[in-house]
Amino acid sequence: MKLIKAIIKPYKLNDVKEALSSKDLARMTIYEVKGFGRQKGHKEIYRGSEYQVDFIPKLAVEIVVTDDQAETAMEAIRQAAHTDSIGDGKIFVIDVEQAMRIRTGETGADAL
Amino acid sequence: MLYKYKQKAVVAGMTLMASAAWCAEGASQTTDTGDTAWMLTSTALVLLMVPGLAMFYGGLVRTKNVLGTMMHSFVAMALIGVLWMVCGYALCFGSNVLGGFIGWNSDYFMLRGIDESITNGVPEYVLAMFQGKFAIITPALISGALAERVYFRGYCLFIALWFLLIYCPLCHWIWASDGWLFNAGANGVIDLAGGTVIHVSAGTSALVIALLLGARRGYPKTAIHPNNLVMTLMGAGLLWVGWFGFNAGSTVHSNLDTARALTMTQISAASGALTWIVIEAVFFRKATSLGFASGVLAGLVVITPAAGVVLPSGALLLGACSACVCFYALKLKDKFGYDDSLDCFGIHGVGSGLGVILLSFFIRKSWMASAAANTDAGSWSAINQFFVQLQGLGSTIALAAIGTTIIYFIVEKTIGFRIDEEGELAGLDYTLHGEHGYGMINVDAS
Numbered sequence: 001m002k003l004i005k006a007i008i009k010p011y012k013l014n015d016v017k018e019a020l021s022s023k024d025l026a027r028m029t030i031y032e033v034k035g036f037g038r039q040k041g042h043k044e045i046y047r048g049s050e051y052q053v054d055f056i057p058k059l060a061v062e063i064v065v066t067d068d069q070a071e072t073a074m075e076a077i078r079q080a081a082h083t084d085s086i087g088d089g090k091i092f093v094i095d096v097e098q099a100m101r102i103r104t105g106e107t108g109a110d111a112l
Numbered sequence: 113m114l115y116k117y118k119q120k121a122v123v124a125g126m127t128l129m130a131s132a133a134w135c136a137e138g139a140s141q142t143t144d145t146g147d148t149a150w151m152l153t154s155t156a157l158v159l160l161m162v163p164g165l166a167m168f169y170g171g172l173v174r175t176k177n178v179l180g181t182m183m184h185s186f187v188a189m190a191l192i193g194v195l196w197m198v199c200g201y202a203l204c205f206g207s208n209v210l211g212g213f214i215g216w217n218s219d220y221f222m223l224r225g226i227d228e229s230i231t232n233g234v235p236e237y238v239l240a241m242f243q244g245k246f247a248i249i250t251p252a253l254i255s256g257a258l259a260e261r262v263y264f265r266g267y268c269l270f271i272a273l274w275f276l277l278i279y280c281p282l283c284h285w286i287w288a289s290d291g292w293l294f295n296a297g298a299n300g301v302i303d304l305a306g307g308t309v310i311h312v313s314a315g316t317s318a319l320v321i322a323l324l325l326g327a328r329r330g331y332p333k334t335a336i337h338p339n340n341l342v343m344t345l346m347g348a349g350l351l352w353v354g355w356f357g358f359n360a361g362s363t364v365h366s367n368l369d370t371a372r373a374l375t376m377t378q379i380s381a382a383s384g385a386l387t388w389i390v391i392e393a394v395f396f397r398k399a400t401s402l403g404f405a406s407g408v409l410a411g412l413v414v415i416t417p418a419a420g421v422v423l424p425s426g427a428l429l430l431g432a433c434s435a436c437v438c439f440y441a442l443k444l445k446d447k448f449g450y451d452d453s454l455d456c457f458g459i460h461g462v463g464s465g466l467g468v469i470l471l472s473f474f475i476r477k478s479w480m481a482s483a484a485a486n487t488d489a490g491s492w493s494a495i496n497q498f499f500v501q502l503q504g505l506g507s508t509i510a511l512a513a514i515g516t517t518i519i520y521f522i523v524e525k526t527i528g529f530r531i532d533e534e535g536e537l538a539g540l541d542y543t544l545h546g547e548h549g550y551g552m553i554n555v556d557a558s
Protein backbone atom coordinates (compact mmCIF):
# COMPACT_ATOMS: atom_id res chain seq x y z
CA MET A 1 0.00 0.00 0.00
CA LYS A 2 1.06 3.56 -0.66
CA LEU A 3 0.25 6.84 1.03
CA ILE A 4 -0.19 9.53 -1.59
CA LYS A 5 0.37 12.91 -0.02
CA ALA A 6 -0.30 15.92 -2.21
CA ILE A 7 0.27 19.58 -1.38
CA ILE A 8 -2.08 21.58 -3.60
CA LYS A 9 -3.53 25.03 -4.11
CA PRO A 10 -6.55 25.33 -1.81
CA TYR A 11 -8.99 26.21 -4.58
CA LYS A 12 -8.04 23.03 -6.45
CA LEU A 13 -9.47 20.76 -3.77
CA ASN A 14 -12.78 20.14 -5.47
CA ASP A 15 -11.14 19.27 -8.79
CA VAL A 16 -8.81 16.83 -7.05
CA LYS A 17 -11.65 15.23 -5.15
CA GLU A 18 -13.68 14.70 -8.33
CA ALA A 19 -10.70 13.38 -10.24
CA LEU A 20 -9.98 10.78 -7.56
CA SER A 21 -13.66 9.84 -7.27
CA SER A 22 -13.82 9.26 -11.01
CA LYS A 23 -11.05 6.65 -10.60
CA ASP A 24 -13.05 4.92 -7.84
CA LEU A 25 -10.82 6.43 -5.17
CA ALA A 26 -13.54 8.29 -3.28
CA ARG A 27 -11.81 8.89 0.05
CA MET A 28 -9.27 11.28 1.47
CA THR A 29 -8.06 13.20 4.49
CA ILE A 30 -7.23 16.88 4.11
CA TYR A 31 -5.69 19.51 6.29
CA GLU A 32 -4.68 23.14 5.98
CA VAL A 33 -0.96 23.76 5.84
CA LYS A 34 1.40 26.64 5.15
CA GLY A 35 4.76 26.58 3.51
CA PHE A 36 6.98 27.80 0.75
CA GLY A 37 9.17 26.42 -2.01
CA ARG A 38 10.10 27.97 -5.30
CA GLN A 39 7.10 30.27 -5.17
CA LYS A 40 8.83 31.98 -2.20
CA GLY A 41 5.81 33.57 -0.58
CA HIS A 42 3.74 36.47 -1.81
CA LYS A 43 3.00 40.09 -0.97
CA GLU A 44 0.10 41.30 1.18
CA ILE A 45 -0.97 44.89 1.73
CA TYR A 46 -1.83 46.17 5.19
CA ARG A 47 -2.63 49.85 5.53
CA GLY A 48 -0.74 50.85 2.45
CA SER A 49 2.42 48.91 3.27
CA GLU A 50 3.33 45.77 1.35
CA TYR A 51 4.55 42.87 3.45
CA GLN A 52 6.39 39.82 2.21
CA VAL A 53 4.58 36.73 3.44
CA ASP A 54 6.82 33.65 3.33
CA PHE A 55 4.34 30.99 4.28
CA ILE A 56 1.54 30.55 1.79
CA PRO A 57 -1.63 28.65 2.66
CA LYS A 58 -1.95 25.28 0.89
CA LEU A 59 -3.98 22.15 1.40
CA ALA A 60 -2.49 18.75 2.10
CA VAL A 61 -4.49 15.83 0.68
CA GLU A 62 -3.79 12.29 1.85
CA ILE A 63 -5.11 9.07 0.41
CA VAL A 64 -3.93 5.48 0.92
CA VAL A 65 -4.19 3.19 -2.11
CA THR A 66 -2.98 -0.23 -3.16
CA ASP A 67 0.36 -0.41 -4.96
CA ASP A 68 -1.19 -0.80 -8.41
CA GLN A 69 -3.50 2.18 -7.91
CA ALA A 70 -0.69 4.55 -6.94
CA GLU A 71 0.24 5.58 -10.46
CA THR A 72 -3.42 6.27 -11.36
CA ALA A 73 -3.98 8.34 -8.23
CA MET A 74 -0.85 10.44 -8.78
CA GLU A 75 -1.78 11.18 -12.36
CA ALA A 76 -5.37 12.06 -11.43
CA ILE A 77 -4.18 14.50 -8.76
CA ARG A 78 -1.57 16.01 -11.04
CA GLN A 79 -4.02 16.68 -13.83
CA ALA A 80 -6.65 18.13 -11.51
CA ALA A 81 -4.28 20.37 -9.51
CA HIS A 82 -2.26 21.53 -12.48
CA THR A 83 -2.37 25.21 -13.54
CA ASP A 84 1.07 25.42 -15.11
CA SER A 85 2.02 28.29 -12.80
CA ILE A 86 4.57 28.29 -10.00
CA GLY A 87 3.15 27.08 -6.68
CA ASP A 88 1.01 24.22 -7.99
CA GLY A 89 2.43 21.98 -5.26
CA LYS A 90 3.96 18.51 -5.04
CA ILE A 91 2.96 14.86 -4.68
CA PHE A 92 4.78 12.40 -2.44
CA VAL A 93 4.37 8.62 -2.34
CA ILE A 94 5.20 6.82 0.88
CA ASP A 95 5.15 3.11 1.74
CA VAL A 96 2.46 2.04 4.19
CA GLU A 97 3.04 -1.08 6.31
CA GLN A 98 -0.44 -1.91 7.43
CA ALA A 99 -4.01 -0.59 7.55
CA MET A 100 -7.02 -1.61 9.62
CA ARG A 101 -10.68 -0.63 9.50
CA ILE A 102 -11.69 0.09 13.10
CA ARG A 103 -15.32 -1.02 12.75
CA THR A 104 -14.70 -4.51 11.33
CA GLY A 105 -11.06 -5.27 12.05
CA GLU A 106 -10.33 -5.91 8.34
CA THR A 107 -6.70 -5.36 7.42
CA GLY A 108 -4.59 -4.63 4.34
CA ALA A 109 -6.24 -3.68 1.05
CA ASP A 110 -9.67 -4.72 2.41
CA ALA A 111 -9.46 -1.92 4.93
CA LEU A 112 -8.99 0.84 2.35
CA MET B 113 -18.69 69.78 24.97
CA LEU B 114 -20.97 72.06 23.26
CA TYR B 115 -21.63 73.56 26.55
CA LYS B 116 -20.26 76.36 24.52
CA TYR B 117 -23.25 76.59 22.21
CA LYS B 118 -25.57 76.62 25.05
CA GLN B 119 -23.99 79.43 26.89
CA LYS B 120 -22.63 81.60 24.20
CA ALA B 121 -25.21 81.23 21.51
CA VAL B 122 -28.25 81.15 23.71
CA VAL B 123 -27.58 83.19 26.80
CA ALA B 124 -24.14 84.67 26.92
CA GLY B 125 -22.79 84.70 30.39
CA MET B 126 -25.48 82.43 31.72
CA THR B 127 -24.59 80.27 34.65
CA LEU B 128 -22.35 77.61 33.30
CA MET B 129 -22.82 73.97 33.15
CA ALA B 130 -19.84 73.35 35.32
CA SER B 131 -20.75 75.78 38.07
CA ALA B 132 -22.08 74.85 41.42
CA ALA B 133 -25.00 77.16 41.01
CA TRP B 134 -27.02 74.51 39.25
CA CYS B 135 -27.06 72.24 42.16
CA ALA B 136 -29.09 74.76 44.07
CA GLU B 137 -31.51 75.59 41.32
CA GLY B 138 -31.45 72.19 39.66
CA ALA B 139 -34.15 70.61 41.70
CA SER B 140 -36.70 73.12 40.60
CA GLN B 141 -36.06 72.56 36.89
CA THR B 142 -38.02 70.09 34.85
CA THR B 143 -36.54 67.51 32.58
CA ASP B 144 -36.64 68.05 28.83
CA THR B 145 -37.51 64.54 27.78
CA GLY B 146 -36.37 65.00 24.16
CA ASP B 147 -32.91 66.23 25.08
CA THR B 148 -32.57 63.73 27.91
CA ALA B 149 -33.62 60.78 25.76
CA TRP B 150 -31.07 61.65 23.10
CA MET B 151 -28.31 62.20 25.66
CA LEU B 152 -29.06 58.83 27.28
CA THR B 153 -28.87 57.22 23.84
CA SER B 154 -25.63 59.04 23.04
CA THR B 155 -24.10 57.96 26.31
CA ALA B 156 -24.80 54.34 25.43
CA LEU B 157 -23.53 54.83 21.87
CA VAL B 158 -20.22 56.25 23.07
CA LEU B 159 -19.73 53.36 25.47
CA LEU B 160 -20.41 50.98 22.56
CA MET B 161 -17.34 52.43 20.87
CA VAL B 162 -15.07 50.96 23.54
CA PRO B 163 -15.83 47.30 22.73
CA GLY B 164 -15.78 48.47 19.10
CA LEU B 165 -12.25 49.76 19.62
CA ALA B 166 -11.31 46.54 21.43
CA MET B 167 -12.46 44.53 18.39
CA PHE B 168 -10.77 46.90 15.97
CA TYR B 169 -7.43 46.71 17.78
CA GLY B 170 -7.87 43.08 18.82
CA GLY B 171 -8.16 41.91 15.23
CA LEU B 172 -5.00 43.73 14.16
CA VAL B 173 -2.52 42.06 16.52
CA ARG B 174 -1.13 38.53 16.45
CA THR B 175 -3.15 35.60 17.78
CA LYS B 176 -1.06 35.35 20.95
CA ASN B 177 -1.93 38.93 21.96
CA VAL B 178 -5.59 39.21 21.05
CA LEU B 179 -6.95 39.06 24.62
CA GLY B 180 -4.24 41.28 26.09
CA THR B 181 -4.98 43.91 23.45
CA MET B 182 -8.74 43.75 23.92
CA MET B 183 -8.27 43.98 27.68
CA HIS B 184 -6.44 47.29 27.19
CA SER B 185 -9.73 48.77 26.02
CA PHE B 186 -11.99 46.86 28.38
CA VAL B 187 -10.01 47.66 31.52
CA ALA B 188 -10.37 51.37 30.75
CA MET B 189 -14.14 50.97 31.16
CA ALA B 190 -13.55 49.77 34.70
CA LEU B 191 -10.53 51.78 35.78
CA ILE B 192 -11.41 55.14 34.27
CA GLY B 193 -15.07 54.40 35.01
CA VAL B 194 -14.24 54.38 38.72
CA LEU B 195 -11.74 57.27 38.61
CA TRP B 196 -14.25 59.40 36.74
CA MET B 197 -16.85 58.96 39.45
CA VAL B 198 -14.35 59.54 42.25
CA CYS B 199 -12.62 62.67 41.03
CA GLY B 200 -12.56 62.92 37.23
CA TYR B 201 -15.75 64.89 36.84
CA ALA B 202 -14.69 67.28 39.59
CA LEU B 203 -11.25 67.80 38.04
CA CYS B 204 -12.64 68.38 34.56
CA PHE B 205 -15.75 70.43 35.23
CA GLY B 206 -15.09 72.12 38.58
CA SER B 207 -14.06 75.78 38.72
CA ASN B 208 -10.49 76.86 38.01
CA VAL B 209 -7.89 75.95 40.61
CA LEU B 210 -4.08 76.00 40.40
CA GLY B 211 -4.23 79.04 38.15
CA GLY B 212 -6.67 77.38 35.80
CA PHE B 213 -4.47 74.32 35.18
CA ILE B 214 -7.29 72.11 36.33
CA GLY B 215 -10.77 72.38 37.87
CA TRP B 216 -12.21 71.31 41.19
CA ASN B 217 -15.64 71.21 42.72
CA SER B 218 -16.14 69.23 45.91
CA ASP B 219 -19.82 68.75 45.01
CA TYR B 220 -18.67 66.58 42.13
CA PHE B 221 -16.27 64.53 44.26
CA MET B 222 -17.76 61.00 44.25
CA LEU B 223 -20.65 62.61 42.34
CA ARG B 224 -22.25 63.25 45.70
CA GLY B 225 -23.75 66.69 45.04
CA ILE B 226 -25.69 66.14 41.82
CA ASP B 227 -28.42 63.77 42.91
CA GLU B 228 -31.15 66.36 42.38
CA SER B 229 -29.45 68.35 39.69
CA ILE B 230 -31.07 69.02 36.31
CA THR B 231 -29.16 71.26 33.93
CA ASN B 232 -30.88 72.89 30.97
CA GLY B 233 -33.46 70.13 31.04
CA VAL B 234 -31.02 67.23 31.29
CA PRO B 235 -30.26 65.45 34.59
CA GLU B 236 -26.66 66.08 35.49
CA TYR B 237 -26.09 62.38 36.02
CA VAL B 238 -26.58 61.93 32.28
CA LEU B 239 -24.10 64.69 31.44
CA ALA B 240 -21.57 63.30 33.89
CA MET B 241 -21.89 59.79 32.47
CA PHE B 242 -21.79 61.05 28.88
CA GLN B 243 -18.54 62.89 29.63
CA GLY B 244 -17.21 59.86 31.48
CA LYS B 245 -17.43 57.72 28.34
CA PHE B 246 -15.11 60.12 26.51
CA ALA B 247 -12.66 59.87 29.39
CA ILE B 248 -12.76 56.07 29.04
CA ILE B 249 -12.13 55.82 25.32
CA THR B 250 -9.26 58.32 25.19
CA PRO B 251 -6.60 56.34 27.10
CA ALA B 252 -7.85 53.18 25.37
CA LEU B 253 -6.95 54.76 22.02
CA ILE B 254 -3.31 55.04 23.10
CA SER B 255 -3.15 51.27 23.58
CA GLY B 256 -2.77 51.03 19.81
CA ALA B 257 0.75 52.40 20.07
CA LEU B 258 1.96 50.09 22.83
CA ALA B 259 0.29 46.92 21.63
CA GLU B 260 1.89 43.53 22.15
CA ARG B 261 4.70 44.66 24.44
CA VAL B 262 3.64 46.02 27.87
CA TYR B 263 2.78 44.59 31.27
CA PHE B 264 -0.91 44.78 32.13
CA ARG B 265 -0.13 46.33 35.52
CA GLY B 266 2.15 48.92 33.89
CA TYR B 267 -0.57 49.76 31.39
CA CYS B 268 -3.16 50.22 34.15
CA LEU B 269 -0.92 52.61 36.07
CA PHE B 270 -0.09 54.43 32.85
CA ILE B 271 -3.70 55.11 31.86
CA ALA B 272 -4.66 56.10 35.42
CA LEU B 273 -1.87 58.69 35.59
CA TRP B 274 -2.46 59.77 32.01
CA PHE B 275 -6.12 60.35 32.77
CA LEU B 276 -5.38 62.43 35.88
CA LEU B 277 -2.43 64.43 34.58
CA ILE B 278 -3.27 64.91 30.92
CA TYR B 279 -6.92 64.20 30.14
CA CYS B 280 -8.46 66.08 33.06
CA PRO B 281 -6.47 69.31 32.56
CA LEU B 282 -7.08 69.28 28.78
CA CYS B 283 -10.77 68.57 29.17
CA HIS B 284 -10.97 71.43 31.67
CA TRP B 285 -9.11 73.88 29.44
CA ILE B 286 -11.22 73.21 26.39
CA TRP B 287 -14.67 72.26 27.62
CA ALA B 288 -15.16 73.73 31.10
CA SER B 289 -16.82 77.14 30.97
CA ASP B 290 -13.90 78.85 32.69
CA GLY B 291 -11.20 76.93 30.79
CA TRP B 292 -8.67 79.22 29.13
CA LEU B 293 -8.97 77.63 25.70
CA PHE B 294 -12.76 77.61 25.99
CA ASN B 295 -12.50 81.38 26.24
CA ALA B 296 -9.68 81.96 23.77
CA GLY B 297 -10.34 84.34 20.88
CA ALA B 298 -13.84 85.49 20.00
CA ASN B 299 -15.70 82.29 20.71
CA GLY B 300 -13.14 79.85 22.04
CA VAL B 301 -11.27 76.98 20.41
CA ILE B 302 -13.69 75.03 18.23
CA ASP B 303 -13.62 71.42 19.31
CA LEU B 304 -17.04 69.83 19.19
CA ALA B 305 -16.33 66.31 20.38
CA GLY B 306 -12.66 66.07 21.16
CA GLY B 307 -10.37 66.63 18.20
CA THR B 308 -7.80 68.05 20.60
CA VAL B 309 -8.93 66.67 23.96
CA ILE B 310 -9.29 63.12 22.71
CA HIS B 311 -7.66 62.36 19.37
CA VAL B 312 -4.71 64.74 19.19
CA SER B 313 -3.87 64.13 22.85
CA ALA B 314 -4.09 60.34 22.39
CA GLY B 315 -2.24 60.51 19.06
CA THR B 316 0.59 62.63 20.43
CA SER B 317 0.96 60.41 23.47
CA ALA B 318 0.91 57.38 21.18
CA LEU B 319 3.87 58.69 19.21
CA VAL B 320 5.80 59.55 22.36
CA ILE B 321 5.12 56.20 23.99
CA ALA B 322 6.02 54.29 20.81
CA LEU B 323 9.36 56.12 20.71
CA LEU B 324 10.07 55.58 24.41
CA LEU B 325 9.01 51.93 24.57
CA GLY B 326 10.84 50.96 21.41
CA ALA B 327 9.58 48.61 18.75
CA ARG B 328 8.25 45.11 19.23
CA ARG B 329 10.92 42.45 18.94
CA GLY B 330 11.44 41.61 15.30
CA TYR B 331 9.72 44.74 14.02
CA PRO B 332 9.85 45.67 11.18
CA LYS B 333 11.88 42.76 9.81
CA THR B 334 9.35 40.10 10.73
CA ALA B 335 5.94 40.55 9.16
CA ILE B 336 3.37 41.00 11.90
CA HIS B 337 -0.02 39.93 10.64
CA PRO B 338 -3.50 40.84 11.78
CA ASN B 339 -5.02 37.74 13.37
CA ASN B 340 -8.62 38.51 12.45
CA LEU B 341 -9.58 41.28 10.05
CA VAL B 342 -13.21 40.19 10.27
CA MET B 343 -13.25 41.31 13.90
CA THR B 344 -11.44 44.51 12.94
CA LEU B 345 -14.11 45.32 10.38
CA MET B 346 -16.90 44.67 12.87
CA GLY B 347 -15.10 46.94 15.33
CA ALA B 348 -14.79 49.66 12.70
CA GLY B 349 -18.52 49.33 12.03
CA LEU B 350 -19.33 49.73 15.73
CA LEU B 351 -17.07 52.78 15.89
CA TRP B 352 -18.86 54.40 12.97
CA VAL B 353 -22.26 53.82 14.58
CA GLY B 354 -21.04 54.91 18.01
CA TRP B 355 -19.58 58.07 16.56
CA PHE B 356 -23.08 59.50 16.04
CA GLY B 357 -23.43 59.56 19.80
CA PHE B 358 -19.92 60.90 20.10
CA ASN B 359 -20.39 63.87 17.76
CA ALA B 360 -24.13 64.51 17.66
CA GLY B 361 -24.40 63.85 21.40
CA SER B 362 -21.75 66.47 22.01
CA THR B 363 -24.22 69.19 21.13
CA VAL B 364 -25.92 68.33 24.46
CA HIS B 365 -29.31 68.91 22.86
CA SER B 366 -31.66 67.29 20.46
CA ASN B 367 -32.10 70.07 17.93
CA LEU B 368 -30.75 71.67 14.76
CA ASP B 369 -27.15 71.58 15.96
CA THR B 370 -27.51 67.87 16.66
CA ALA B 371 -28.84 67.23 13.17
CA ARG B 372 -25.95 69.19 11.68
CA ALA B 373 -23.32 67.29 13.67
CA LEU B 374 -24.86 63.93 12.75
CA THR B 375 -25.00 64.81 9.05
CA MET B 376 -21.40 66.04 8.85
CA THR B 377 -20.21 62.94 10.68
CA GLN B 378 -21.84 60.63 8.15
CA ILE B 379 -20.58 62.60 5.15
CA SER B 380 -17.01 62.78 6.35
CA ALA B 381 -16.79 59.10 7.30
CA ALA B 382 -18.14 58.04 3.90
CA SER B 383 -15.86 60.45 2.09
CA GLY B 384 -12.81 59.24 4.02
CA ALA B 385 -13.52 55.57 3.31
CA LEU B 386 -14.17 56.16 -0.36
CA THR B 387 -11.03 58.25 -0.78
CA TRP B 388 -8.86 55.65 0.93
CA ILE B 389 -9.97 52.74 -1.25
CA VAL B 390 -9.58 54.85 -4.38
CA ILE B 391 -5.99 55.66 -3.36
CA GLU B 392 -5.33 51.96 -2.81
CA ALA B 393 -6.94 51.00 -6.08
CA VAL B 394 -4.66 53.45 -7.87
CA PHE B 395 -1.45 52.39 -6.11
CA PHE B 396 -2.02 48.69 -5.50
CA ARG B 397 -4.84 47.76 -7.87
CA LYS B 398 -6.64 46.39 -4.82
CA ALA B 399 -9.05 47.93 -2.33
CA THR B 400 -8.28 46.37 1.05
CA SER B 401 -10.74 45.94 3.88
CA LEU B 402 -8.27 47.36 6.40
CA GLY B 403 -7.80 50.32 4.08
CA PHE B 404 -11.56 50.84 4.09
CA ALA B 405 -11.68 50.72 7.89
CA SER B 406 -8.74 53.13 8.09
CA GLY B 407 -10.53 55.51 5.76
CA VAL B 408 -13.66 55.41 7.90
CA LEU B 409 -11.60 56.31 10.94
CA ALA B 410 -9.69 59.04 9.09
CA GLY B 411 -13.02 60.59 8.09
CA LEU B 412 -14.46 60.30 11.59
CA VAL B 413 -11.51 61.77 13.48
CA VAL B 414 -11.18 64.76 11.16
CA ILE B 415 -14.83 65.73 11.57
CA THR B 416 -14.84 65.24 15.35
CA PRO B 417 -13.75 68.79 16.17
CA ALA B 418 -15.55 70.28 13.18
CA ALA B 419 -19.00 68.64 12.94
CA GLY B 420 -20.71 71.54 14.72
CA VAL B 421 -19.47 74.33 12.48
CA VAL B 422 -18.87 73.09 8.94
CA LEU B 423 -21.29 72.64 6.04
CA PRO B 424 -21.81 69.39 4.07
CA SER B 425 -19.36 70.39 1.33
CA GLY B 426 -16.77 71.13 4.01
CA ALA B 427 -17.36 67.75 5.64
CA LEU B 428 -16.90 66.03 2.27
CA LEU B 429 -13.59 67.80 1.70
CA LEU B 430 -12.34 67.26 5.24
CA GLY B 431 -12.98 63.52 5.03
CA ALA B 432 -11.17 63.24 1.70
CA CYS B 433 -8.21 65.38 2.85
CA SER B 434 -7.88 63.36 6.02
CA ALA B 435 -7.74 60.06 4.13
CA CYS B 436 -5.03 61.41 1.80
CA VAL B 437 -2.92 62.87 4.61
CA CYS B 438 -3.30 59.84 6.92
CA PHE B 439 -2.43 57.47 4.08
CA TYR B 440 0.95 59.18 3.82
CA ALA B 441 1.31 59.69 7.56
CA LEU B 442 1.28 55.90 8.01
CA LYS B 443 4.37 55.69 5.87
CA LEU B 444 6.27 57.90 8.32
CA LYS B 445 6.71 55.00 10.68
CA ASP B 446 8.43 52.97 7.99
CA LYS B 447 10.68 55.91 7.30
CA PHE B 448 11.57 56.74 10.90
CA GLY B 449 11.32 53.24 12.34
CA TYR B 450 9.04 53.89 15.33
CA ASP B 451 6.50 51.18 16.04
CA ASP B 452 3.12 52.90 16.35
CA SER B 453 1.76 49.39 16.10
CA LEU B 454 -1.90 50.04 15.29
CA ASP B 455 -1.48 53.57 13.95
CA CYS B 456 -2.98 55.64 16.73
CA PHE B 457 -0.72 58.58 15.90
CA GLY B 458 -0.93 58.13 12.15
CA ILE B 459 -4.72 58.25 12.08
CA HIS B 460 -6.07 59.78 15.29
CA GLY B 461 -3.30 62.30 15.87
CA VAL B 462 -2.71 63.35 12.29
CA GLY B 463 -6.32 63.14 11.06
CA SER B 464 -7.86 64.98 13.96
CA GLY B 465 -5.04 67.53 14.12
CA LEU B 466 -5.76 68.27 10.49
CA GLY B 467 -9.45 68.75 11.31
CA VAL B 468 -8.72 71.12 14.19
CA ILE B 469 -6.71 73.36 11.84
CA LEU B 470 -8.59 73.03 8.55
CA LEU B 471 -12.04 73.56 10.01
CA SER B 472 -11.22 77.28 10.35
CA PHE B 473 -11.76 77.65 6.62
CA PHE B 474 -15.09 75.85 6.40
CA ILE B 475 -17.07 77.51 9.21
CA ARG B 476 -20.67 78.46 8.45
CA LYS B 477 -21.47 82.15 8.24
CA SER B 478 -23.84 82.29 11.19
CA TRP B 479 -21.12 81.02 13.53
CA MET B 480 -18.66 83.60 12.24
CA ALA B 481 -21.25 86.35 12.69
CA SER B 482 -21.89 85.38 16.30
CA ALA B 483 -18.13 85.21 16.91
CA ALA B 484 -17.70 88.66 15.38
CA ALA B 485 -20.43 90.02 17.65
CA ASN B 486 -18.37 88.85 20.62
CA THR B 487 -15.37 90.98 19.66
CA ASP B 488 -14.85 94.68 20.36
CA ALA B 489 -14.02 95.36 16.73
CA GLY B 490 -17.11 93.48 15.57
CA SER B 491 -15.20 91.38 13.05
CA TRP B 492 -13.71 87.90 13.04
CA SER B 493 -12.04 86.09 10.18
CA ALA B 494 -11.06 82.54 9.35
CA ILE B 495 -7.43 83.51 9.88
CA ASN B 496 -8.24 84.81 13.37
CA GLN B 497 -9.92 81.52 14.19
CA PHE B 498 -7.04 79.62 12.61
CA PHE B 499 -4.64 81.09 15.16
CA VAL B 500 -7.01 80.24 18.01
CA GLN B 501 -7.15 76.67 16.70
CA LEU B 502 -3.35 76.56 16.48
CA GLN B 503 -3.18 77.69 20.09
CA GLY B 504 -5.49 74.83 21.10
CA LEU B 505 -3.56 72.31 19.05
CA GLY B 506 -0.16 73.49 20.28
CA SER B 507 -1.16 73.42 23.95
CA THR B 508 -2.61 69.94 23.55
CA ILE B 509 0.51 68.59 21.87
CA ALA B 510 2.78 70.19 24.48
CA LEU B 511 0.85 68.88 27.48
CA ALA B 512 0.43 65.40 25.99
CA ALA B 513 4.07 65.06 24.93
CA ILE B 514 5.62 66.33 28.16
CA GLY B 515 3.12 64.59 30.41
CA THR B 516 3.44 61.24 28.64
CA THR B 517 7.23 61.34 28.86
CA ILE B 518 7.09 61.93 32.62
CA ILE B 519 4.46 59.24 33.17
CA TYR B 520 6.42 56.75 31.08
CA PHE B 521 9.46 57.08 33.33
CA ILE B 522 7.38 56.87 36.49
CA VAL B 523 5.76 53.62 35.33
CA GLU B 524 8.94 52.07 33.89
CA LYS B 525 11.00 52.83 37.02
CA THR B 526 8.40 51.65 39.51
CA ILE B 527 6.31 48.64 38.51
CA GLY B 528 7.70 48.15 35.01
CA PHE B 529 6.13 48.93 31.67
CA ARG B 530 7.89 47.11 28.85
CA ILE B 531 7.38 43.36 29.22
CA ASP B 532 10.39 41.02 29.45
CA GLU B 533 11.58 39.20 26.34
CA GLU B 534 10.19 35.81 27.23
CA GLY B 535 6.75 37.20 27.96
CA GLU B 536 6.72 39.15 24.73
CA LEU B 537 7.67 36.12 22.67
CA ALA B 538 5.16 33.86 24.39
CA GLY B 539 2.44 36.49 24.00
CA LEU B 540 0.49 38.63 26.44
CA ASP B 541 -2.54 36.34 26.54
CA TYR B 542 -0.86 33.41 28.22
CA THR B 543 1.88 35.33 30.05
CA LEU B 544 -0.28 38.02 31.64
CA HIS B 545 -3.79 36.62 31.60
CA GLY B 546 -3.28 32.84 31.63
CA GLU B 547 -5.67 32.39 28.72
CA HIS B 548 -5.83 31.88 24.98
CA GLY B 549 -8.13 33.86 22.71
CA TYR B 550 -8.97 31.04 20.35
CA GLY B 551 -9.22 27.30 21.04
CA MET B 552 -6.52 25.66 18.96
CA ILE B 553 -8.01 22.17 19.03
CA ASN B 554 -11.11 21.38 20.96
CA VAL B 555 -10.12 17.87 22.03
CA ASP B 556 -13.34 16.87 23.69
CA ALA B 557 -15.79 18.33 21.20
CA SER B 558 -18.70 16.01 20.86
